Amino acid sequence: MDLSSTIYKEYNLVWDGHETAVGGAMVRAHNFRPIHRNGKPYLAYSKSTETSADDTENVVLDDCYNVVARFRTSHSLAKIDGHDFEFIREGSELAQLASISHDEYETDTGVRPITEAMVQVINVATREVQFEWHSLDHVPTNESCIGIERPDYLSVVSIHIHTHASMQQLTSPSSHINSLAITPSGDFLISGYNTCTIYLLSGITGTILWRLGGPNSTFTFTSNYTLSHAHHIRHRPLHTISLPPSLRASVSPQTHLALSLFDNAFDSTSPPTSPSSAALVLLLDLVAHTAHVVERYPHPRARTAAMFGSVDFLPGANGHRFVGWGSLNEATVFSREGEVVWHAEMGGKGRALVGSLRTFKRGWRGRGEMGGPRGWAYSWGCGAPSVLYASWNGATEVVGWRFYGGNMEVGGEWALLGVVERDGFETVFRAGGFVRWVVVEAVGVEGEVLGRSGVFGVWVPEVVDARACGPERCPETLDRYMMDMSGRCFEDDERYLAGAEEQVAMGYRDAVQE
Numbered sequence: 001m002d003l004s005s006t007i008y009k010e011y012n013l014v015w016d017g018h019e020t021a022v023g024g025a026m027v028r029a030h031n032f033r034p035i036h037r038n039g040k041p042y043l044a045y046s047k048s049t050e051t052s053a054d055d056t057e058n059v060v061l062d063d064c065y066n067v068v069a070r071f072r073t074s075h076s077l078a079k080i081d082g083h084d085f086e087f088i089r090e091g092s093e094l095a096q097l098a099s100i101s102h103d104e105y106e107t108d109t110g111v112r113p114i115t116e117a118m119v120q121v122i123n124v125a126t127r128e129v130q131f132e133w134h135s136l137d138h139v140p141t142n143e144s145c146i147g148i149e150r151p152d153y154l155s156v157v158s159i160h161i162h163t164h165a166s167m168q169q170l171t172s173p174s175s176h177i178n179s180l181a182i183t184p185s186g187d188f189l190i191s192g193y194n195t196c197t198i199y200l201l202s203g204i205t206g207t208i209l210w211r212l213g214g215p216n217s218t219f220t221f222t223s224n225y226t227l228s229h230a231h232h233i234r235h236r237p238l239h240t241i242s243l244p245p246s247l248r249a250s251v252s253p254q255t256h257l258a259l260s261l262f263d264n265a266f267d268s269t270s271p272p273t274s275p276s277s278a279a280l281v282l283l284l285d286l287v288a289h290t291a292h293v294v295e296r297y298p299h300p301r302a303r304t305a306a307m308f309g310s311v312d313f314l315p316g317a318n319g320h321r322f323v324g325w326g327s328l329n330e331a332t333v334f335s336r337e338g339e340v341v342w343h344a345e346m347g348g349k350g351r352a353l354v355g356s357l358r359t360f361k362r363g364w365r366g367r368g369e370m371g372g373p374r375g376w377a378y379s380w381g382c383g384a385p386s387v388l389y390a391s392w393n394g395a396t397e398v399v400g401w402r403f404y405g406g407n408m409e410v411g412g413e414w415a416l417l418g419v420v421e422r423d424g425f426e427t428v429f430r431a432g433g434f435v436r437w438v439v440v441e442a443v444g445v446e447g448e449v450l451g452r453s454g455v456f457g458v459w460v461p462e463v464v465d466a467r468a469c470g471p472e473r474c475p476e477t478l479d480r481y482m483m484d485m486s487g488r489c490f491e492d493d494e495r496y497l498a499g500a501e502e503q504v505a506m507g508y509r510d511a512v513q514e
Contacts, residue, residue, distance in 0.1 A: 183235045
C-alpha cells in the first residue's frame, strides 16, 4: 500500500515512481519488484488510487519505465486484489488475486454481506481465463479467526474499512488473500488473512490439499507456535534453509516442504500471538504433519507490524535474509545466525503510517525515463554566479555529469564548465560565474554519454522574490520547474525576445559534433 514506487541505490533515491490519477487522487503502489519474463528484466507492481480499490490493475514496466502491459480481471463482478501476482509457466500465464463483493450471502449466522476471494490464471496473450478458484466454494464461513473473542469487534471493523480498503467485510472468512505463490509442482500457496491460514491449492482442481495454521490446520507446530495473519508466503528449496542437525538425515523433497513468510503476530481484534513480528522459515513434514520453525528473525526492537511485511533470501554464499517490516516502514538484513547486518528506517520522523506492503533488495539496471536527463540553472541576480542541477529519474548507471554552458551569441561556442561525480538523486554544480544557457550530459562508468538534456536557460528570480532567496536556490514555495527563463536580465536582447533557444540548441549540437 505504498504511496509510490521507489528505487534506492546505496541509500540514494534513483527512481521516484510517484503518479497522480485523473482528478488529482494519489496512486498507491503495491508489491513493487523486479521480475524476469522471457529472458528480459521488467518491473512489476499493482496500482490503485487512494480513494478507491475498484480500479486496481497489475502493471509491468520496461527498463525505461514505460508501461508494457496492464492486467485486470475479466470477471464482470470482480475487482483485482493488488497484494500479489506472478507470471507462471515461463511467462505465458499470469496468476493473480481478485475478489467479489456479495451484498447478501447465506451463512451459518444468517444473511450478511460478504467478500469472496478469488485466484485467477489467465493466458497473457489472449487474456482468456485458464483457472479460477473461489473461496466460498472451498472455505466454510465459520473458519474466520478474527474478532471471535472481542465484543467490540464490529466497531473495530468500521475503523479498518476506512484505513485498509482491501480488508472490507473482515467478518467473512478468507475474504482477504494477501499472498499468492506457485510451487514447483504447479500448486498454489495462498494466505488467508481472515482465517490465519496458509492453504495449498491443487493447480488443476482447486481442491485444498492442506492447511497450515488457523482453526483447521493439517499441521501441528512442534514448538507450539501460533501464526497470526502471515504475509508473503514463498516456497524455498530445502538446500537454502538452515536445517537442525537432528532433522538433516530424514529430510527429502518427497517428504518435506520449506516455506518462508512474514508473521505479523498482530490482530487489532485480539492480543498479539508473539512479542514481535518476525520473518519465519518453516519446515513442513508432509508425512508426520508437523511444522518446524527452523529460522526466526524478530524485529530488532521487538515491535509488531499491524499490516504488511515481507521476507526475501538474498543471493550469495552468506544467504542473508532481507526483511521488510510492512507498516513500520523499516527494513533489516539478518545473517542466517540471526545477527543484524543492516537496518534502515524509511521516511524519518513523521513518516507515513501506511507503510510498504513489501520491500526488496534486488539487482536492477534502469536506462532512465524517456526524455533523457533534466537540468535546471539558477542565479540569485543578474550576473550572479550560477548554480546548476542535473538528474535523470530511474537511470541507475549514471556515475557523473558534464555541464556545458556559456553566454554566447547565437551559434557561438559552448564551454565545458565541469565534470562532477553523481551525488544522490540530483547533482549540484557551482559554475563560479554567470551562465546564460546550459546543457547537461549523463556519463557512464567508461566516460560514455548515456543521455543529454535539452538546452535550458538560467532562471533569475524577480526582485520581489529574490529577497526570500539565497545564493543557491529559492524556497520550495517557488516551484522551479514551473518557471521559464527570466527575461528581466535580457530585455534588450532581440534574439531572446524572438525565441532563439532553438537556434542555440543547434549551435550546441554543432559544437559537440566537432
